[in-house]
Amino acid sequence: MTDTVALKADGLFKVFGRRTAETVERLRTGIHRDEVKLGTTAAVIDASFEVKRGEIFVVMGLSGSGKSTLIRMLNGLLDATAGTVTIGGDPITGISAERLRAIRRSKISMVFQHFALLPHRTVIDNVAYGLEIQGMPRAERLERARKTTALVGLAGWEDKYPSELSGGMQQRVGLGRALAADTDVLLMDEAFSALDPLIRREMQEQLLELQETLQKTIIFITHDLNEAMFLGDRIAVMHDGRVVQIGTPEDILTDPANDYVEQFVQDVDRARVLTAGNVMEKPRLSVSESAGPRTALKAMREGYSSAVYVTGRDHKLLGMVRDRDAMKLVQQGERSLANVIRPVMQSVEVDSVLMDLFVPSVESPLPLAVLDATGRLVGVIPRVTLLAALGPGTTATGEIVIPVPAAEIDEVLATPVGDTTIEEQETR
Amino acid sequence: MDWFRIPVGDWADAGLDWAKDNLAIVFDGLDTGFDWMVTSLTDVLLWVPALVLIAIFALIGWALRSWQLALGTVISFLLILAMDVWTSAMQTFALVLVAALIAIVIAIPLGILMARNATARAVLRPVLDFMQTMPAYVYLIPAIIFFGIGVVPGVVATIIFSLPPGVRFTELGIRGVDAERVEAGQAFGATPGQILRGIQLPLAAPTIMGGINQVIMLSLSMAVIAGIAGADGLGKDVVASISTLNVPLGVEAGLGVVILAIFLDRVTSALGTPADHPQSLRAVVARRRTARADLVARSAS
Numbered sequence: 001m002t003d004t005v006a007l008k009a010d011g012l013f014k015v016f017g018r019r020t021a022e023t024v025e026r027l028r029t030g031i032h033r034d035e036v037k038l039g040t041t042a043a044v045i046d047a048s049f050e051v052k053r054g055e056i057f058v059v060m061g062l063s064g065s066g067k068s069t070l071i072r073m074l075n076g077l078l079d080a081t082a083g084t085v086t087i088g089g090d091p092i093t094g095i096s097a098e099r100l101r102a103i104r105r106s107k108i109s110m111v112f113q114h115f116a117l118l119p120h121r122t123v124i125d126n127v128a129y130g131l132e133i134q135g136m137p138r139a140e141r142l143e144r145a146r147k148t149t150a151l152v153g154l155a156g157w158e159d160k161y162p163s164e165l166s167g168g169m170q171q172r173v174g175l176g177r178a179l180a181a182d183t184d185v186l187l188m189d190e191a192f193s194a195l196d197p198l199i200r201r202e203m204q205e206q207l208l209e210l211q212e213t214l215q216k217t218i219i220f221i222t223h224d225l226n227e228a229m230f231l232g233d234r235i236a237v238m239h240d241g242r243v244v245q246i247g248t249p250e251d252i253l254t255d256p257a258n259d260y261v262e263q264f265v266q267d268v269d270r271a272r273v274l275t276a277g278n279v280m281e282k283p284r285l286s287v288s289e290s291a292g293p294r295t296a297l298k299a300m301r302e303g304y305s306s307a308v309y310v311t312g313r314d315h316k317l318l319g320m321v322r323d324r325d326a327m328k329l330v331q332q333g334e335r336s337l338a339n340v341i342r343p344v345m346q347s348v349e350v351d352s353v354l355m356d357l358f359v360p361s362v363e364s365p366l367p368l369a370v371l372d373a374t375g376r377l378v379g380v381i382p383r384v385t386l387l388a389a390l391g392p393g394t395t396a397t398g399e400i401v402i403p404v405p406a407a408e409i410d411e412v413l414a415t416p417v418g419d420t421t422i423e424e425q426e427t428r
Numbered sequence: 429m430d431w432f433r434i435p436v437g438d439w440a441d442a443g444l445d446w447a448k449d450n451l452a453i454v455f456d457g458l459d460t461g462f463d464w465m466v467t468s469l470t471d472v473l474l475w476v477p478a479l480v481l482i483a484i485f486a487l488i489g490w491a492l493r494s495w496q497l498a499l500g501t502v503i504s505f506l507l508i509l510a511m512d513v514w515t516s517a518m519q520t521f522a523l524v525l526v527a528a529l530i531a532i533v534i535a536i537p538l539g540i541l542m543a544r545n546a547t548a549r550a551v552l553r554p555v556l557d558f559m560q561t562m563p564a565y566v567y568l569i570p571a572i573i574f575f576g577i578g579v580v581p582g583v584v585a586t587i588i589f590s591l592p593p594g595v596r597f598t599e600l601g602i603r604g605v606d607a608e609r610v611e612a613g614q615a616f617g618a619t620p621g622q623i624l625r626g627i628q629l630p631l632a633a634p635t636i637m638g639g640i641n642q643v644i645m646l647s648l649s650m651a652v653i654a655g656i657a658g659a660d661g662l663g664k665d666v667v668a669s670i671s672t673l674n675v676p677l678g679v680e681a682g683l684g685v686v687i688l689a690i691f692l693d694r695v696t697s698a699l700g701t702p703a704d705h706p707q708s709l710r711a712v713v714a715r716r717r718t719a720r721a722d723l724v725a726r727s728a729s
Contacts, residue, residue, distance in 0.1 A: 077611055105617030116612035120630045130616040159721075181616060 006217035012083035043069040061238030109178040113190040124158040130181030168199035280379030293329035469522035520661035527586035539598020582654025590646035597639025601632030637700020
């Protein structure tokens with residue numbers, strides 16, 4: 001298992017000020033960081049986590065939560081007061097400056113919040129910076145840098161200076177510089193926070209696109225929960241110097257570890273995080289292919305719907321049947337639905353985010369069908385469920401109250417008044 | 429209050445005597461070296477025909493700043509020639525250049541040291557304050573004791589007086605470099621030397637150039653005081669004009685200093701801020717070159 005761990009932090013502390021060792025001991029007993037003595041600041045308290053190879057691990061927290069200090073301990077820009085960091089099995093805490101430099105050259109690179117480009121170098125020379133430090137000959141490093149520059153979408157801008165570029169393009173240079181160094185681990189310190197929202201979105205999407213092919217291990221710092229949810233395979237939430245929860249975006253959204261995280265995720269754009277699979281319900285409105293038109297009609301009547309999904313024996317979605325067609329079959333005495341199955345125009349995959357469900361949901365005559373990768377009908381999403389899922393609170397992703405089937409209401413209406421006891425009405 | 433008299437001055441005198449007796453070789457070496465540098469430079473400046481030299485100065489002004497500076501240089505240096513203080517002006521010019529050059533060579537490493545090392549900073553800062561605020565004439569006394577009358581005590585006093593801004597500006601410039609950019613160098617595994625050469629010095633260059641400009645201007649302001657120590661040049665003319673109340677000589681020599689000062693200031697301040705001077709010859713040439721490269725690139729694609 002250890003070979004799949006790209007970076008491991010174990011019991012990391014960073015305390016600024018005097019008598020740091022003593023403060024660490026006191027913090028280990030679990031006191032809050034406000035309780036440490038004046039003149040000492042506990043920036044990071046007992047942070048432990050493992051980042052897997054090829055994973056985007058997001059560290060999320062507001063300013064002052066210690067996330068910037070944490071990332072700077074991961075490549076030794078700051079010395080850890082206590083605890084260890086290992087990258088690919090090599091410890092980077094408690095080693096000589098020379099050894100640390102060697103590890104930085106070969107194993108870990110960084111993208112900075114304000115780009116930190118060198119204004120006196122052209123784009124290509126900035127991208128080649130890491131390679132230059134690695135001691136690669138000029139021709140070779142320019143060749144490599146040219147490829148990376150094209151990769152981050154800056155082909156044709158190689159000979160410009162950073163000041164001639166927009167913010168988004170400057171950060172592409174910053175990303176290119178880190179990628180060109182060809183290290184396994186990439187640290188990104190609020191890399192997109194200084195960009196306009198639209199550009200930020202574009203960069204996030206491009207980062208995911210690059211990640212598909214490059215499969216780097218990325219540790220991404222952000223204060224923006226939406227960004228964390230969008231990019232992160234796993235997210236570590238930091239609060240007051242401590243890591244309070246580590247989990248997938250869905251974990252954090254649906255099962256927050258404490259009140260702080262819960263309060264935090266209230267503002268998240270759920271439509272971009274939750275997937276169809278998170279909110280779908282059992283497909284009540286479906287009948288098997290082998291069922292006859294009568295069964296289909298009955299299902300429609302119970303579901304108060306004008307159509308019903310039809311699935312094959314392996315639960316694959318075949319299509320749907322409309323009530324008029326089914327009624328005709330009944331009148332004609334047909335036994336099989338096969339001839340009247342219409343194609344389902346709108347269906348979504350189980351891992352589509354809610355954002356992408358709105359248009360199909362509006363256009364779909366039935367609750368939106370949710371299919372797994374093999375095309376099996378695994379659930380449906382009624383419009384009301386989709387709406388409810390966007391609201392905060394624990395009920396959002398829970399069971400939605402299903403309306404009483406029309407048949408039952410008819411039944412109640414048909415019985416004379418007074419037959420239903422008061423207790424029964426109250427239990428409703 | 430006689431019992432409270434602390435003889436700081438006597439101690440300093442004793443110290444100087446000791447130094448004179450024991451460090452004679454060092455001072456002799458410095459004496460010969462400085463004297464040789466100033467005299468040779470003066471000889472060169474005076475060997476070149478004045479009109480040719482004026483043309484060269486004008487060209488430097490144009491290359492670094494603008495054709496307007498070139499024109500102003502021609503007019504003002506012709507005035508020096510016409511006032512018949514050319515020889516004195518070139519002697520002063522040589523003294524200023526040598527003193528400023530030595531001051532810069534000492535100042536920049538000291539500034540780097542102060543930027544990187546808190547102890548060095550704590551020690552050197554009061555020393556710099558001392559050097560800058562002690563009345564400049566006071567330096568002449570030991571300088572004359574060590575080096576005798578002539579150009580060398582002038583050079584030494586000038587170096588001491590003009591050194592501090594060079595050190596301070598270098599320290600300020602390096603410490604002012606954006607911390608994230610220095611971190612970027614560290615994060616990619618650069619050594620402290622690589623960070624200094626590749627990031628800190630280039631980014632601090634405009635500030636350091638500002639310091640160099642200050643060093644040169646202070647050197648020039650010391651030129652008159654150097655005249656008291658017997659250094660040939662405009663300073664000596666000014667001193668002579670004071671002692672004989674010679675108004676014409678005083679005005680002409682003083683104007684000479686002003687003209688040299690303006691020329692040196694404009695040229696050295698342009699040195700650190702090339703982007704502010706799009707009219708300069710080097711900017712024009714650079715633009716042409718990129719335009720041609722663009723043209724080649726476009727026709728190739």
